[in-house]
Amino acid sequence: xxxxxxxxxxxxxxxxxxxEQVVRDLGGAPxxxxxxxxxxxxxxxxxxxxxxxxxxxxxSIFPEVRTHTEVIEGVVGSNVTYAPYQELGTGIYAGPEAxxxxxxxxxxxxxxxxxxxxxxxxxxxxxxxxEFIKHTWEGITGRIVSx
Numbered sequence: 504x505x506x507x508x509x510x511x512x513x514x515x516x517x518x519x520x521x522x523e524q525v526v527r528d529l530g531g532a533p534x535x536x537x538x539x540x541x542x543x544x545x546x547x548x549x550x551x552x553x554x555x556x557x558x559x560x561x562x563s564i565f566p567e568v569r570t571h572t573e574v575i576e577g578v579v580g581s582n583v584t585y586a587p588y589q590e591l592g593t594g595i596y597a598g599p600e601a602x603x604x605x606x607x608x609x610x611x612x613x614x615x616x617x618x619x620x621x622x623x624x625x626x627x628x629x630x631x632x633x634e635f636i637k638h639t640w641e642g643i644t645g646r647i648v649s650x
Contacts, residue, residue, distance in 0.1 A: 534575055535568055537643040541636045542566035542577040548628035549579055554589055579625060590625050594618020 546566040553561045563581040570576075580586070591597060596618040 533643055533647070535570060537639050538568045538575050538577040539566070541632065541639055542568060542579050544632045544635055545577075545579045545625075545628045548631050549625050552622070552624035552627050554622050554624070559583060560586060560589060579628070588619055589622045592619055592621030596620045 543566050546564055549564045550561050553564060555561055560581060560583055563583045563586070564579065565581070567578045567580075568575065569578065594617050
């Protein structure tokens, strides 16, 4: 003999609507604004930490928030050609993440024993703001989910 149990679950449609709203909100303006706040903080510190000769590198550091279908991306960077060399180093100082071709070209110009030490101004700016970023994201996601 087979026992059959019937059950009525109420509120499933409401839960589904709530979950769909959370997904929409996670791609909405509050999240984009939170990302913008985070990139502006990192930009500020990157400008403070960037090496200065003419000021061109410092002036070129910009924040950008990119929104894709399911991804919101925050970027802080520079469009000057020598920014990666200042960040990652060259020649004997270049780490494995530095471009071999770029490092080789600069190393050749400076001599086999030379190079530029990595300044890590972008990485250090991100690290300085790690807690702010974490707190910002915990706050915005908590507010969205608890609505």
